[in-house]
Amino acid sequence: MSDEELVKRAQNGDVQAFMALAERYETVIFRLAFALLRHREDAEDATQDIFVHAFQRLQTLRDAGSFALWLRRLAIRICLRYRRRRITELEFVEPLGDEYENEILFRTDLDPETEAEKAELRMQVRKAIAELPEPFQIVVLLYHMDGLSYDEIAQVLGVPVGTVRSRLSRARAMLREKLAPFIQQSGSSSPNASFPEINSKQVMSDAV
Amino acid sequence: MRCEKFKSLLDAYADGVLTENESLMVAEHLQHCHVCQLRWQEVQELNRLLDDAFANFHPLPSQILRQRIKRTIFTQRLTSRRKVTVRRPAAIFAVAVVGLIVIVASLMHQPLLPSHEGHREREITESQTKIAKSEAPPKPPEPPGKPIQIPKQQFEPSTGVISNPPTVKRISVSLAARPKAKRQVAYRRAAAKPFKDNEPTGTEPSAKVVSETVETLPKAEPRTETILISVEKIIPTNPTEPVPPAMVYRVLDAPVRREITVLPPQGAIAQPISIAELTIPSLSRP
Numbered sequence: 001m002s003d004e005e006l007v008k009r010a011q012n013g014d015v016q017a018f019m020a021l022a023e024r025y026e027t028v029i030f031r032l033a034f035a036l037l038r039h040r041e042d043a044e045d046a047t048q049d050i051f052v053h054a055f056q057r058l059q060t061l062r063d064a065g066s067f068a069l070w071l072r073r074l075a076i077r078i079c080l081r082y083r084r085r086r087i088t089e090l091e092f093v094e095p096l097g098d099e100y101e102n103e104i105l106f107r108t109d110l111d112p113e114t115e116a117e118k119a120e121l122r123m124q125v126r127k128a129i130a131e132l133p134e135p136f137q138i139v140v141l142l143y144h145m146d147g148l149s150y151d152e153i154a155q156v157l158g159v160p161v162g163t164v165r166s167r168l169s170r171a172r173a174m175l176r177e178k179l180a181p182f183i184q185q186s187g188s189s190s191p192n193a194s195f196p197e198i199n200s201k202q203v204m205s206d207a208v
Numbered sequence: 209m210r211c212e213k214f215k216s217l218l219d220a221y222a223d224g225v226l227t228e229n230e231s232l233m234v235a236e237h238l239q240h241c242h243v244c245q246l247r248w249q250e251v252q253e254l255n256r257l258l259d260d261a262f263a264n265f266h267p268l269p270s271q272i273l274r275q276r277i278k279r280t281i282f283t284q285r286l287t288s289r290r291k292v293t294v295r296r297p298a299a300i301f302a303v304a305v306v307g308l309i310v311i312v313a314s315l316m317h318q319p320l321l322p323s324h325e326g327h328r329e330r331e332i333t334e335s336q337t338k339i340a341k342s343e344a345p346p347k348p349p350e351p352p353g354k355p356i357q358i359p360k361q362q363f364e365p366s367t368g369v370i371s372n373p374p375t376v377k378r379i380s381v382s383l384a385a386r387p388k389a390k391r392q393v394a395y396r397r398a399a400a401k402p403f404k405d406n407e408p409t410g411t412e413p414s415a416k417v418v419s420e421t422v423e424t425l426p427k428a429e430p431r432t433e434t435i436l437i438s439v440e441k442i443i444p445t446n447p448t449e450p451v452p453p454a455m456v457y458r459v460l461d462a463p464v465r466r467e468i469t470v471l472p473p474q475g476a477i478a479q480p481i482s483i484a485e486l487t488i489p490s491l492s493r494p
Binding site for chain 1: 223250251254255260261264265267268269270273274277281282284
């Protein structure tokens with residue numbers, strides 16, 4: 001059953017339909033909450049609040065087809081409220097997921113050392129994203145983690161598409177700076193770039 | 209300078225959100241600008257890192273989260289007149305246990321009929337009497353009202369038990385906002401003496417509640433609190449006697465002690481057992 005149909009049923013008081021929606025989006029919303037809060041219990045509490053609020057305010061959702069975006073909008077608002085509330089407790093934040101990389105390390109078909117390095121790199125990238133200022137962090141998460149388009153992100157955040165584009169561009173500029181060592185390492189080891197490798201020193205001297 | 213312009217477009221170019229003309233311009237520029245080619249590689253590499261960073265990032269919530277959501281939503285529907293946000297099941301339990309002390313007590317016979325007026329005043333404590341008098345000055349005698357009869361089909365003469373299904377009575381009490389730690393409120397049925405099953409009838413109370421539970425829900429709005437009182441069973445000592453629906457509750461809220469008289473809404477007098485929704489208008493703190 002489509003989101004739209006379930007939302008309409010839920011708007012007519014069908015709690016089971018809403019629970020079906022909750023089941024569908026529980027992990028997505030929890031992941032977003034966890035990425036924003038970096039604290040498992042907070043993320044679970046926030047996820048619960050998000051769905052309870054969604055249930056309360058479901059009547060205000062006019063376009064039933066945009067439930068997923070509307071839910072994310074609610075999620076961001078509630079998660080930011082959680083973050084502001086616990087501003088003095090930031091030392092308890094989790095490192096964003098090394099526990100989730102463990103499964104890979106136990107696979108026998110992969111080289112543990114290489115995979116450990118990759119897992120470490122992924123964690124560093126997530127950490128760098130988590131350290132971005134709030135608006136930039138959110139656009140990066142919505143684009144790269146949730147896979148939303150510029151239009152969808154604009155709808156979630158209630159901003160023009162141009163703002164999404166500029167925020168994403170600035171966020172990446174900041175990340176390029178933070179992750180410069182990793183980009184150089186991985187860039188030098190990946191021959192799959194779209195353009196042939198060129199001598200960077202030569203290029204820079206050409207540019208000067 | 210020209211490169212700076214293209215540099216700002218590379219992210220959007222990678223995301224495929226440029227116009228056709230802009231895309232063509234960037235593609236053409238990349239063909240012959242080695243500096244921008246290097247930047248383009250960086251853009252691609254960063255995007256790959258960012259996408260890859262979340263490829264294995266699938267934290268799962270605990271298995272009880274969905275149950276928590278479901279329970280909260282159903283609780284809300286039960287108390288749909290108020291907005292309630294319950295954070296954890298433990299919180300419900302803690303508030304229910306710590307927030308309220310439930311005391312099983314006898315049903316206060318508080319006759320609404322004038323013929324029971326004297327008895328009522330004997331039963332109510334002194335402070336209750338004060339409140340009752342201040343709120344409701346003595347009325348001139350009225351002709352006796354219609355006696356209330358317990359529905360026979362629900363009354364078991366052999367046991368003296370009315371086999372009513374559990375009745376949930378909802379009482380809304382307005383309480384002033386106060387620190388969470390001091391939100392412990394106890395509600396006690398105000399009948400001073402417990403009634404015995406074999407107690408002679410007449411002017412004595414004709415029924416009593418043998419069991420009731422009180423549950424409080426977390427405060428939803430700054431000045432309100434919802435209490436659900438479930439009356440499980442009512443035993444009349446004399447089924448022919450009317451069972452007055454009015455009851456007195458005593459709120460033990462240190463340091464203030466206060467009594468509330470819960471009166472049924474108009475028209476509820478004919479159905480004394482199936483307790484309707486009662487509302488205490490206000491209970492403002494001094």
